[in-house]
Every structure is written in C-alpha cells, then in structure tokens.
Amino acid sequence: MPRPSRLHVPNAPARPGEAPDFSYVPLSPAGSVARPDVAAQAVDIENLAVDLIRVLDDSHRAVGPWNPHLDVDVLQVGLRHMLLTRVYDDRMLRTQRQGKISFYMKSTGEEAVAVAAAMALRPSDMLFPAYRQQGLQFVRGAKLVDLMCQLLSNTRDMCKGRQLPVMYHSVPGRLFSISGNLATQFPQAVGWAMAAAIKGTDDLAATWIGEGSSAEADFHHALLFASVYRAPVLLNVVNNQWAISTFQGFAGGEQRSFAARGPGYGIPGLRVDGNDFLAVYAATEWAAERARKGAGATLVELVTYRAAAHSTSDDPTRYRPKDDAERWPLGDPIERLKQHLIALGEWSEERHAALAAELGEQVGAAWKEASNYGTLTEGPRLDRDLMFEDVFKDMPRHLIEQREQLRRERG
Amino acid sequence: MPQMNMIQALNSAMDIALGRDPGVVVLGEDVGYFGGVFRVTDGLQRKYGTHRVLDTPIAEGGIIAASIGMAVNGLRPVAEIQFADYIYPGYDQIVSELARLRYRSASAFSAPVTIRTPCGGGIRGGQTHSQSPEALFAHVCGIKVVMPSNPYDAKGLLIAAIEDDDPVLFLEPKRLYNGPFDGDPNKPAVPWSTHPRGDVPDGHYTVPIGKAAVVREGREITIVSYGTMLHVAEAAAKGLGLDAEIIDVRSIVPLDVETLVNSVAKTGRCVIAHEATRFGGFGAELMATIQERCFWQLEAPIERVCGWDTPYPHAFEWEYFPGPQRVAAALKRVMEAR
Numbered sequence: 118m119p120r121p122s123r124l125h126v127p128n129a130p131a132r133p134g135e136a137p138d139f140s141y142v143p144l145s146p147a148g149s150v151a152r153p154d155v156a157a158q159a160v161d162i163e164n165l166a167v168d169l170i171r172v173l174d175d176s177h178r179a180v181g182p183w184n185p186h187l188d189v190d191v192l193q194v195g196l197r198h199m200l201l202t203r204v205y206d207d208r209m210l211r212t213q214r215q216g217k218i219s220f221y222m223k224s225t226g227e228e229a230v231a232v233a234a235a236m237a238l239r240p241s242d243m244l245f246p247a248y249r250q251q252g253l254q255f256v257r258g259a260k261l262v263d264l265m266c267q268l269l270s271n272t273r274d275m276c277k278g279r280q281l282p283v284m285y286h287s288v289p290g291r292l293f294s295i296s297g298n299l300a301t302q303f304p305q306a307v308g309w310a311m312a313a314a315i316k317g318t319d320d321l322a323a324t325w326i327g328e329g330s331s332a333e334a335d336f337h338h339a340l341l342f343a344s345v346y347r348a349p350v351l352l353n354v355v356n357n358q359w360a361i362s363t364f365q366g367f368a369g370g371e372q373r374s375f376a377a378r379g380p381g382y383g384i385p386g387l388r389v390d391g392n393d394f395l396a397v398y399a400a401t402e403w404a405a406e407r408a409r410k411g412a413g414a415t416l417v418e419l420v421t422y423r424a425a426a427h428s429t430s431d432d433p434t435r436y437r438p439k440d441d442a443e444r445w446p447l448g449d450p451i452e453r454l455k456q457h458l459i460a461l462g463e464w465s466e467e468r469h470a471a472l473a474a475e476l477g478e479q480v481g482a483a484w485k486e487a488s489n490y491g492t493l494t495e496g497p498r499l500d501r502d503l504m505f506e507d508v509f510k511d512m513p514r515h516l517i518e519q520r521e522q523l524r525r526e527r528g
Numbered sequence: 529m530p531q532m533n534m535i536q537a538l539n540s541a542m543d544i545a546l547g548r549d550p551g552v553v554v555l556g557e558d559v560g561y562f563g564g565v566f567r568v569t570d571g572l573q574r575k576y577g578t579h580r581v582l583d584t585p586i587a588e589g590g591i592i593a594a595s596i597g598m599a600v601n602g603l604r605p606v607a608e609i610q611f612a613d614y615i616y617p618g619y620d621q622i623v624s625e626l627a628r629l630r631y632r633s634a635s636a637f638s639a640p641v642t643i644r645t646p647c648g649g650g651i652r653g654g655q656t657h658s659q660s661p662e663a664l665f666a667h668v669c670g671i672k673v674v675m676p677s678n679p680y681d682a683k684g685l686l687i688a689a690i691e692d693d694d695p696v697l698f699l700e701p702k703r704l705y706n707g708p709f710d711g712d713p714n715k716p717a718v719p720w721s722t723h724p725r726g727d728v729p730d731g732h733y734t735v736p737i738g739k740a741a742v743v744r745e746g747r748e749i750t751i752v753s754y755g756t757m758l759h760v761a762e763a764a765a766k767g768l769g770l771d772a773e774i775i776d777v778r779s780i781v782p783l784d785v786e787t788l789v790n791s792v793a794k795t796g797r798c799v800i801a802h803e804a805t806r807f808g809g810f811g812a813e814l815m816a817t818i819q820e821r822c823f824w825q826l827e828a829p830i831e832r833v834c835g836w837d838t839p840y841p842h843a844f845e846w847e848y849f850p851g852p853q854r855v856a857a858a859l860k861r862v863m864e865a866r
Contacts, residue, residue: 243601277634286633293600294633298624304590305625308597315553315579315603322597334617338590345585507635508670510693513738513782 127366133434137444141371142420143167144446147174147390148181152399155407159385166376166386169420172395173453177460185237185399189463195236195394196458197472199228199451202252204476205261206425208484209268213282213429217492218268220282224249226392226424226442229450230325230355232256233397238323238351238405243313245293245306245324248283249355249423257290261483271491271499277507278499299330303339303352307414310350311342321408323351323401328375328418329360332368336378340416344382347413351404352384354416355391357423362436379416391419392450395457420447501527532728533720534705537679538568538644541686542606544732546576549604552690555582556591556608556644565610566646566705592618592643596626599639606690612647612699613659626695627670642689646702647675648756648803649835650709650849654842660755660804660835665697666780666813672737673780675699677758678708678725681778684735692737701755701803711760711851740784742791746773749797749863752788752814754778757801757850761833764855770863780810788814789821796827797865799858803850806834828865831858 130138145168153162172179179186187195206223213221224231231252235244244253254264266273268282275286286294293309296302306324313320326336331354343350354375358365368375379386385407389400397419404415424442426433438444458464491497505512505520512520532540545552554569554576560583563570573581584591588609595605609615615622622643630638649658665673672694676682682700689696703709707718720726743758748770753761754777765772773791777783792798798818800811811832818830833850841848 245597275634275636276632279632279634284632286636288636294629294637296625296632298620301593301621301625304593304621305597305600308594308599309601310597311594312598312601312603315598316601334589335593335621338587338593341585341587342590342594346582507631509672509782510630510635510638514785515782 127364127371129364129366129437131438131441132436133438135438137438137441139444139446142446143169145169145171147171150181150183152182152403155403156410156412157385159380159383162385163380166374166380166388169388169390170396170400171390171393172399173393173457177453177456179395179457183396183399185395185402187395187398189458189461191236192454192458193463195232196451196454196464198232198252198255199394199454200472201255201476202228202232203451204473204480205251208480210429212484216494217488218282219493220429221268222248222283222428223425224251226449227355227357227421228252229394229397229454230353230391230419230421233394234323234353234401237398237401241291241320243291243293243309243320243322245302245309245322246295247299247302247325247327247330247355248295248297249327250325251283253292254285254287254290257287257292259285259287259290261480262487265483265487266490269487269490269492271487272497273490274499277503300326300333300335303335304342307339307342307348307350310348311346313349314346319409321349321351321405323353325353325355327360328354328356328365328368328370329363331375331378340378340382340384343414344384347411349408350414351401351408352414352416354418355421356418357421359423359427359433359437361427361431374418376416376418384414384416386416386418388418388420390447391421392447392453394450394454422447529727530730531721531726532679533707533726534679534682534700535566535568537683537728538686538700539570539572540728540730541683541690542569542572543575545606545687545690546572546580548732551602552604552606553580553582553598554606554608555584555595557584557586557610559583559608564608566702569608588614588618589621592621592626595641596621596629596639599641600637604640604690606642606644609643609645611657612645612661613656615645615661622665622671623668627668630694631670638693639695640693641695642686642698643696644686644698644700647699648701648703649840649845650703650713650756652842652845653840655839658840660802662699662780663804663808663810666810670695672696672782673699674737674778675701675755675780676778677701677704677755677776678723679720679728680725681735681741683728684733685737685778687732688734688737691734696737699755703756704759708759709756710763711849713846735778738779738782738784740778740787741776742773742787743776744772744774746771746795748772748795749799749859750775750791750795751799751801752777753801754780755803757803760850760852761799761801761855764852764859767852768856768859770859783817785817785821788818792818792822793825796825797862798830799833799855799862800830801833801850801855803835805837806832807837809834828862831862833858
C-alpha cells in the first residue's frame with residue numbers, strides 16, 4: 118500500500134522547561150569563508166548563503182578575508198552607538214512599565230545589525246527600516262529627545278500623534294517612515310532604488326525585515342523587482358529566530374537559510390553572523406560596493422537572536438526557555454565588540470562602565486526634557502485639530518466639516 | 529479641435545505628462561514595448577525610452593510598492609493595473625501604505641502615485657474582468673478616486689491626477705474606451721467622434737479633481753451617476769422624455785457634495801446609478817449624503833440602480849448590467865411617488 122502523505126508541522130527546538138537547543142543553526146569558524154569579488158556572479162557564490170560570514174573569533178580577534186580593518190575610533194563609535202541603543206531600550210521599557218508610554222519594542226541582542234550596517238553606508242543612502250532597528254536612528258544623528266517625543270505622542274511628536282511608539286522617521290537622516298505593518302517597506306525600498314538608477318545617482322537603498330515577515334508576498338516582490346531591474350538595494354533579513362511565539366521554521370527556515378532565497382532570484386545571498394559587528398559591517402560594505410558598481414541587489418541574512426520580548430505586550434517565557442538568550446551560540450554583539458577592543462588594548466571594563474553611565478545620564482536628561490512636552494498622563498497635549506491634517510495635502514471639505522464637528526463636540 | 533477616443537485621450541495625457549516632467553514614469557504589465565492590452569500606453573516607450581515607460585512583472589503588489597518607493601525618491605509614477613479586478617494583490621500597499629504615508633509621517637513623506645486601471649463590464653469579461661471596485665477605495669482615507677465618463681474629462685483628469693501631490697486611483701470605464709454606450713448592446717457601436725466630449729485639445733489642460741459636472745440641466749429629477757452608467761441613465765431619461773438634471777460625479781473622493789445637493793434641493797427627486805454591486809456600494813454614500821442634506825426638499829424616496837449583489841456573470845452579462853430598462857423603471861417610480 119502506498120504510504121499516505123503526512124503533514125509536517127514545524128516544531129520549535131525548545132519550549133519552556135526544556136534545555137535550549139541551537140543545533141539547528143549551522144556555524145562556520147570565524148575567518149573561514151572566502152570573500153569574493155563584489156562583481157562575482159550570484160551563481161558562483163551560492164556557498165555564501167549556506168556558510169556563516171564571521172570575523173570575530175572566540176579569542177576576540179578579527180580574522181579572515183572579511184575583516185573590514187576598521188580604525189579603532191570607528192570601532193569605538195560603533196560600540197557607543199550599540200551601547201546607547203541598549204541603554205535607551207532599557208530605559209524606555211521602564212517608562213512603559215511606569216505607564217508613561219503605551220508601548221515599546223526593544224532591540225536587545227540585535228544592536229549590531231542596525232549600527233554596523235548604517236555605519237558602513239553613506240549618509241545619502243536611504244534606509245527603510247522595520248521596527249527593531251533603532252540603532253539606525255542613532256548612527257544617522259537622531260536626537261534622543263526627538264525619538265522620545267515620538268514615543269510619548271506629545272506636542273513635539275514628529276508623527277503628530279498618528280503612530281504607535283517606535284514608528285520614527287527622519288527626512289534629513291534619510292530614514293523612511295516605519296509603517297507598523299510588516300514587510301511593506303521591503304519592495305518600497307526596491308522602488309526607491311529603481312528611481313535612483315533611473316535618475317542616475319549612485320545612492321542606494323537599504324531595508325530590513327524580520328525572518329518571520331519574510332513570509333509575506335512583499336518580500337518576494339522585493340526580491341523579484343530587485344532581480345529584474347538590478348536595483349541598487351540591500352535587502353536585509355534579520356533572522357532573530359522568533360516572530361512573537363513563532364520560531365523561524367514557520368517562515369520556511371527549516372529547509373534552507375533565508376539568505377538562500379537570494380540565489381533563487383539570481384541575487385547573491387550572504388549569511389552573516391549578525392552579532393559580529395565587524396562581519397555585519399563587512400557584508401554591508403561588500404553589498405553596497407556591488408550595488409554602486411551596477412551589479413544590483415544583495416540579500417543579507419543576519420543571524421541573530423531576539424533577546425528581549427517581541428514588545429511590551431509579549432511574554433516570551435510562555436513559549437521559549439528562560440535561558441534561551443544566554444545560550445545563543447553567537448553571544449552578545451556589544452560584549453563581543455567590547456572584548457575585541459579590550460583585546461586590542463583600546464578599551465577596558467572601566468571605560469565601558471563609564472561610557473554606560475554617561476549614556477545613562479544622557480538618556481535620563483533627554484527623558485526629562487521630552488516629558489516637559491507632554492506624556493500620556495500629563496499635559497501639554499497635541500492640538501486635536503491636527504487629527505484632520507495630512508490626510509491629504511490640502512484639507513478637503515468633508516474633513517473641514519468633521520473638524521468643526523469635533524470642535525463643537527468638545528466645546 | 530482634434531477628436532479622440534478615451535484611449536487616445538489617456539495616451540495624450542501621459543504623453544504630455546512625460547514630456548513636461550522628467551520625473552514622470554509609466555509602469556505596469558505590458559505597458560512598455562506592447563503599449564498596453566488596451567493600447568492606452570501605445571508608443572510611449574518608443575518616445576520616452578525603457579527607463580521612463582517600464583514593463584513590469586505580473587505582481588500588482590510589487591508594482592504599487594515600487595511606485596511608492598519611486599515617488600518617495602522624487603518621481604511621479606503612473607502605474608497601470610491591467611484590470612481593476614487584478615488590483616487586490618496591491619490592496620494592502622494602497623490602503624495601508626500609499627494612502628496613509630502622508631498622514632503617518634505628518635507630511636514628512638508622501639507618495640504622489642497615480643494608479644490607472646480599467647474597470648466595469650459590458651465587454652464579455654466575466655467575473656474577473658468586469659468589476660467596479662470604487663467603493664472599496666472610497667472607504668479608504670488618503671487616496672483620491674476618480675472615474676471619467678468621456679475623453680475630454682479622461683485627459684484633463686489624468687493630467688490633474690499625475691500633477692496632484694496626493695495619490696489618485698484613476699478608474700477607466702473600459703466599455704467607454706471606444707465610444708459612448710447607452711446600455712443597449714444590440715445597437716451598433718457609436719464612436720466618440722459623434723459626441724461633443726470627444727473633442728479633446730492636443731495640449732495641456734486639467735479637469736479639477738473634486739468637482740462634479742452638470743451634464744444636463746433639468747427641473748424634474750436629478751440623476752447622479754458616473755462612468756458608463758452616466759450614458760445609460762442619460763438615454764433612459766431621454767427615452768422617458770424627462771427634464772432630468774444629470775450629474776457626472778467624476779470625482780468620487782473628494783466628493784463634490786455641493787453640486788449634488790444644489791441639484792436635488794431644486795428637483796426634489798433623485799436616482800443614483802452605478803454599475804457596481806448595490807450592497808455597501810458608493811450609491812449608498814451618495815444616497816445618505818443627499819438624504820441628510822435634502823430631506824425636507826425631497827418629494828420621493830431616493831432610488832439606487834446598481835449591479836446585482838452577485839459576481840459579474842459571464843453568460844448573463846446583460847441581465848446583470850443595470851441597463852436602461854432598470855434605470856427607466858426607477859426613474860418612473862421616483863417620478864410617480866408622492
């Protein structure tokens with residue numbers, strides 16, 4: 118008798134009460150993966166979608182062909198941005214717990230993904246983030262107070278109270294408005310890059326998506342359009358293993374790496390240690406150089422781990438082992454860059470503690486200032502008339518009438 | 529004045545926009561080399577090149593998303609969705625992204641994208657090539673929705689849409705591409721050259737978005753319609769010998785409430801006609817708006833003439849289509865009510 122088909126339902130490697138198990142994550146030794154020419158054909162470098170590009174080894178040295186050979190001051194700036202991201206995240210989580218903001222999303226454990234990539238790109242490159250790359254904001258010079266006012270939906274909120282917390286944007290920082298819907302920014306970034314090519318500039322676009330939302334059609338549209346038009350775009354999949362409670366197997370990660378989606382579309386896929394600042398920097402630099410030479414897009418999978426909850430509305434202890442993050446084989450990105458700088462003789466635990474304290478004070482002072490412009494619980498509040506603005510460039514009659522109606526309703 | 533059918537008028541609008549503004553790009557399935565399945569983009573790629581008039585993959589979500597990105601980078605994309613029935617893979621990008629980008633970013637970013645798409649039935653298109661989805665977009669905040677009923681308006685509205693700083697969904701009633709249509713499929717086709725609005729200037733002009741047109745002034749009853757049904761309703765009223773005031777809505781969002789209300793306040797009677805399904809259709813919004821403002825002037829209940837609440841059936845196209853008989857019956861009922 119023929120065997121009936123059986124439905125395969127992916128099973129998370131470990132659930133609460135079980136021992137963390139990361140044997141499903143293939144690792145390569147630092148320095149072991151060759152760095153091809155940026156003009157290489159996608160078909161000739163498919164191993165990069167399987168192997169793991171790493172630079173920092175277990176003794177904290179930078180090794181191998183992907184070492185970007187960054188100056189010490191660049192490394193220190195990177196460490197500072199990553200640490201600021203973490204200090205900011207920790208502090209904003211507390212303000213949410215105190216009821217000062219409605220919602221927050223931390224990027225703990227993923228700081229290198231955003232910071233190293235933004236540092237490897239030019240300021241004129243356009244960034245289309247998802248909601249967990251706050252490090253991009255710091256590299257692009259966002260002011261803490263401005264970010265906090267967005268979180269607070271207060272009188273200085275850049276979004277005028279229209280968006281959930283963390284959905285920032287910056288025109289001078291070339292940071293696109295974060296949607297809050299998943300994956301939509303991915304093909305938009307490709308369109309932006311197509312326009313750059315049509316206009317003949319050498320700007321490029323970079324965008325980020327979670328491995329979970331790479332399941333959306335938008336992801337595939339992005340790869341298809343990027344491939345067809347050879348758009349100058351960097352497509353980053355942040356594989357942090359978890360989409361709320363759903364492990365990466367449900368986005369199709371059990372059969373092939375996410376980087377391997379690239380070669381299927383004729384786009385190089387790089388599988389990169391996302392907790393290795395130097396590896397992320399080097400991979401971004403490679404992909405950017407490739408795009409600027411007219412060779413088109415690159416798909417970069419950043420293998421990392423979401424060490425915190427999905428959001429302040431989430432409790433990860435209900436779906437994964439408590440000590441999962443500690444057992445993640447690629448460690449912590451801040452700790453690893455810190456140890457590298459210490460190994461170089463350019464950093465110390467004391468300097469690190471002093472920097473953390475300094476950043477904590479900065480964040481605290483900024484919070485104090487931002488709170489003066491209003492919080493959820495205390496005024497001043499945004500003018501409610503603003504609700505009706507920016508639906509269209511010019512307010513149509515029906516919205517003018519509805520604004521009047523609200524005014525009458527509220528006296 | 530040159531005579532154009534609606535296809536030529538739309539082509540002329542894009543030709544002018546491409547010529548005047550190097551930021552205008554046209555993209556969509558089959559629009560480039562081939563010139564579009566309805567020939568609306570014929571010759572544009574030859575004239576402006578493959579970088580300005582792009583063929584795309586069959587991926588409506590990708591077409592809309594790429595257009596948004598292009599617009600954010602300073603271009604003015606004119607995206608064609610080959611049939612309105614195919615627009616749904618792009619619906620999320622339209623509803624959640626295109627329409628709301630300006631709002632969510634407090635005008636830091638905006639995307640002046642025009643989406644052109646042929647809609648409506650009467651061409652033996654069956655249930656996947658005949659839909660009129662305007663209500664699904666009228667309900668969305670932040671995107672303008674227009675539907676012309678003749679070549680003159682088609683060109684002027686399309687230029688206005690492309691030049692508009694907000695996104696515009698531009699619905700093209702494809703039964704009207706080659707000529708006006710009074711709803712009787714057995715009559716020989718009539719070309720636009722027989723119609724005054726088939727006279728279309730060669731050069732640049734706009735028809736303002738947000739303004740309805742009083743196509744015929746009258747005293748007895750107001751007919752509110754748009755697209756193909758405007759011509760059907762006009763024929764039905766003529767057949768009954770009514771002195772009807774006929775209003776072409778043209779701009780569904782924003783809606784020109786004033787023109788509608790002024791007319792119904794004068795006539796006291798109103799019939800609304802559209803081809804789309806009835807339940808939750810845009811006619812309901814028109815009816816509610818007019819009723820709220822003209823209740824005390826009304827001599828009779830307002831009626832709607834629409835497609836049935838079924839998918840558009842291939843074999844029963846003309847039983848589905850709200851033809852002149854259905855319109856005439858409604859006109860009679862509203863005229864006789866007291």
